[in-house]
Amino acid sequence: MNTPPPPDTDTPRDLVGIGIGPSNLSLAALAHPLAELDAVFYEQRPRFDWHPGLLLDGARVQVPFLADLVTLADPTSPWSFLNYLKTHHRLYPFYFAERFHIQRAEYDTYCRWVADHLPGLHFRHQVDAVRWNPERDIFEVDFTQLDTDGEAEALGRTHTRNIVLGIGTEPYVPDPLRPLVEAPGVPVLHAADYLAHRDTLLAAGHVTVVGSGQSGAEVFLDLLRHRPAGHERLHWIGRTEAFAPMEYSKLGLEHFTPDYTRYFHALTEPVRDRLVSAQWQLHKGIDAGTLAAIHDELYRRTLDGGWPDAVLTPGVRVRTAGRISTTRIELHLEHTQQNTRSRLTTDAVVLATGHRERPLDRILAGLDPYLRRDSRERPRIDERFRLVLDPSVTATGCQVYVQNAERHTHGVGAPDLGLAAWRSATVLNTLTGKDNYPLPTRTAFTTFGLEQRQPQIPPARRPPTLTPLRDGI
Template sequence: MTTNEIEAPLDLAGIGVGPANLSLAALSYPIPGLRCAWYERRPDFQWHPGLLIEGTTLQVPFLADLVTLADPTNPWSFLNYLRHQQRLYPFYFAERFHSHRAEYDAYCRWVSRQLPGLNFSHQVDAIRWNAENAVFDLDFTRLGPQGEAEAVGRAHARNIAIGIGTAPHIPKPLRPLAETTTIPVIHSADYLDHRDRLLAADHVTVVGSGQSGAEIFLDLLRRRPEGHERLHWLSRTPAFAPMEYSRLGLEHFTPDYARYFYGLPESTRDELVRRQWQLHKAIDHETLAAIHDELYRRSVHGAWPDAVLVPGVSVRTAGRLGTTGIELHLEHEEQGERSRLTTGALVLATGYRERSLDPLLPALDQALRRDAAGRPRIHPDYRLDLDPAVTGSIFVLNAERHTHGVGAPDLGLLAHRSAVILNALTGERCYSLPERAAFTTFGLRADTVRRRTPEFATRGRGHSPFR
């Protein structure tokens, strides 16, 4: 088959339609002549539906929408969404810098329903490099209303953007419990679907001290009867610690820090991600204050609430007690002591892990360059490091924390990353991005790092990948 026989290859095919690829789709829309399509196995857009607890807000300002920090004039901005909903004045008078999560979800749904080129209920099964025609072949399955296979198809694209997001993580000692059906053992991602079952349980334990764990503990605390709360909240971290939210601290979520981080040795980067947990795994001040206020309110008549908060403890093993109970075997690191806890329900606020790219790319395994830990090597412009024989680009979104730092999954860098990718894809300056975004100078040779990791680099093979 020659190139002429392939039906108009796409310039860019996106896999996954979460906020990351939705941002890329929205910013690609105004670029003349750029042919794109996006494939998502779910029937519609969903953003953490199990965690849209009433009253919860984003941890980033409303300006961190899909497009604004790269292009404030883009039609898919949050403010334009409010205008179309005739809610600009209510938002203006509310004086909210951080919008509700449910509102952000509604905004993204609004974009996903109007933006052309989004194909829901399409599951991409495999990607191969077609060297003869210099395109990627994408095999996909079109799914029916119940997720059943209805048809198969193939698309062709010169470049790929993979934004398949993260998956709920359950620590190994707790995985057998998650398979039970008689006792509520759920990941925080599914909290709202099971809240009634949790509230009906005699005792509930929440494991995990991040923002999700705190919000779920607070929600359960508010809904369980005073004096009979019967709640435990366990954390492996040494404290229920506040998020680092100072203005200079937030500069770790800028392109400047990503450039600095990228230029560090691999071992240093890995150590930094582990040390910087309070930048992305801690709890915002308002949630911590609300928890303390609720506990205090319940103690004003002299009785302490039946709620136990224990930091610095890990779950070694766990098992079922008959059909109605769970026994957790705990270890306190600082005390060096062990104990047991019996509970009737368990919420695992144990975070998420990046989904592996390997199931999508087995045919490209030999072409993919990896680091010492076996992870994909990624260029500054978010391209996978591939063998030169593969002349198309595969960009990754929210799979680059090990190369770009803690800001990789942050909503505040969505638009910037999308703009970098589109500039690299087209070989043009479609979006003018700031040369400097932070008052902090990270490192003694920040200027050298900036020159060494340009954000507008093309592939450097004598042509633009956008034709």
């Protein structure tokens, strides 16, 4: 659409949030009682939706219900999960259910309740560009308002002193399989779309699930439970050396605390990059209960003798893939330990290959001249979740904050729901210069590192000063 943007007339806001997923919804909920804060949030989708293709019956969120949008920063907030239950007259049933981990569908419903009642949230608003206006010392945000069909209805522009990017993640498809997803014919789809195509997959002759994480396990279990005994015709493969359980020990979980986040951020860039790949079992492993359910289902199918027609093979990567007919696909596999290769013919493929952070480059293109990057050209992000920008921008007090796109600087907890409220509170305390949400000085029994850095809590914003940019931010 080539229509020029509207004239530059908006009164600057204090905060514009881009994206309304759990991270920015948490920020909006905690910002709501701050009456002096003029905040607005934009989302191009028509409503809040949290991984709708994976809301399988019985699938549970892998963090306790206390990791809602607000509780770990403000247990008295009206936007807590417990208040959601109370509002819907479900507090006693939840009490007697004794469920520390709630169903994924219930978490999605809770978030939609918050999104439906919070002011300042604008769905069907697609942000097109973010720019810095050096003449006014302000950010410009251009957006397109979409109609019910997703078509452009109107253009708009707003101005703001602060921006919070919460654009979330997107399904990841490995390069060897990308052409198959984009071509018609045999169903090859990402697990994010599983429920929409479940009937087609259940009717397929042979189904292959690629990916050894939680979503792969849940999809495999769901297919296994709904295919006849002796005729399962399922193959589950993954790159990891085992279908490994997620690290869920009490001290292991302390990697998802503010203490560890601060420790990780202070490490050098090469050490951080090495840790991110090495800590896969902290966030890419499989819930032990799901693994047990898969084994139970497989074992049940041996009671009458014989073995189920289901193959589980870890340590396998897909080298290449192609269609051998209008109804069949051939995957070329390699076993990484045996250094052997084979071919697998299948009628459908589910890619449980995870999600990756959406690239910030498109939305930040207008800020590129001011943006500081690391040795791998990733945006630098400071300890308070702010993009490291040129001092000519930050000296004005204007900032761009990042939510759930900072794993390379803040570690494994970046996408974890249990840190969302703390991160949102940190952003709001820094942005307002007030201690709106007092944060704990210590959150883990583990002491990470020999050198202790003080203060542990990011202080409230002070008057801006020009300081040299440090490497490794």
